[in-house]
Amino acid sequence: MNPHPKLCIHTITTKPWSVETAIGKYAEAGIGGITVWRQWLEGRDPEKIGERIRAAGLEAVSVCRGGFFPAPTAAERATAIEDNRQAIREAAALGAPLVVLVCGAVPGQPLAESRQQIADGIAAVLPLAEELNVRLGIEPLHPMYADDRSAINTMASANEVCDRLDHPLVGIAADVYHIWWDPDLAEQIALTGEKNRLFAFHLCDWLTPTVDLLNDRGLMGEGCIDLKGIRAMVEAAGFNGYHEVEIFSNRWWAVDQDEFLAKIVRAYGEHC
């Protein structure tokens, strides 16, 4: 019996490992799932990687990441849409039911305009998502990424774009790092439950001090996020999917990854 059936790790969390190494190590650690970042599929056949994942006793939870829809020109937006179609194909080939969307933003372009381009971009890829039965999970990003990574910075904003698209394949990937500070969090997570649109739940922690805006996330328990509290909120909203550990950390990437993996498993048991 797999001792951590609901635990999933993102390949980027153990960045030094190839996807093949990650699959082997995660399975050995008794973890249930793996989320594959697209860079880890480069030069691979995603169907074969999917087989390897299942042969190891793991489930392919999602593909990270699509998105980055907004752009100043229609030609650039068309390129982004094509890249998202490719991500959907990769997820289908891998056997993953979900593509996570880091939706994108353009510095200086009004965020409302970017949100419209995001909604339009998602609408454009929905026919293929339907055909291949792949879900699309909008990940609200922390407001410190509103300049160039995502114009969707709160659960409310993600819910609003989902409402606009109103499609069973469009939902939300909730990452504690991005949303923990939000006074409306409980209410907005509850709303995702009512609408059956909470597709993923990502874990890490917020460090004090945070010394890098991108790559200084903490291991669960190292920081100030109320992980058990937020888990209770998503479970109250009916979420029973994977608990995905997604840690970008120059500090953790620099240590022995076997040791780090053991710490992830322990921290998950203690703090989540």
Added chain:
Amino acid sequence: MNPHPKLCIHTITTKPWSVETAIGKYAEAGIGGITVWRQWLEGRDPEKIGERIRAAGLEAVSVCRGGFFPAPTAAERATAIEDNRQAIREAAALGAPLVVLVCGAVPGQPLAESRQQIADGIAAVLPLAEELNVRLGIEPLHPMYADDRSAINTMASANEVCDRLDHPLVGIAADVYHIWWDPDLAEQIALTGEKNRLFAFHLCDWLTPTVDLLNDRGLMGEGCIDLKGIRAMVEAAGFNGYHEVEIFSNRWWAVDQDEFLAKIVRAYGEHC
């Protein structure tokens, strides 16, 4: 005639200068106001600094900063309250009508609890604020400071605490750096107008990339914030106070401050 009557600069913006140097340089540049950070008053008599400000033809716009009310123990909270009383006395001595509050947060303490401690702390200092006729401006801080600097991270949250206290001396200091990303910004700024509680308006810019969470703010025009758009919102809300330039920047503090001051004045004219 003062060529920039509505322009105010925070002493921390030109960090290498003493308050005496800043007063002289700002006046020479034709600026209308100065906001004095408390560190600049150390070893000085604030009354004398106030006289010097007025003699130079400037107005003392505010004192930065009070706040940091939340703490795990009642004794620490009492110390914070006493320090805020001191800030109020300094503002009164200086002749500044406002103390800006960076309200505080404690890593790991629920933000709702911190907000209650903030409201309690402000309530505790209000009698002195009334006696000395000094306003208190809650500054919502960017969510990236929710761990240890402020549990008030949106205009909505600041408005909510103001509603709770419901006092004409309690209002909001709106800093574009902290609030520019907020989808509810226009609506929440309009609300501050209805309630007559927009006490201050701070300017700088958001850089892409931002390489330091604290000290990498941009000069107006260097970044992605829609400064004219937000200015239009505050003016539509009836705000006609100073436009305060508050830039924490290791990069700008390292250049010749006379040159930087000239650039601030130019950027203010062009981008705000």
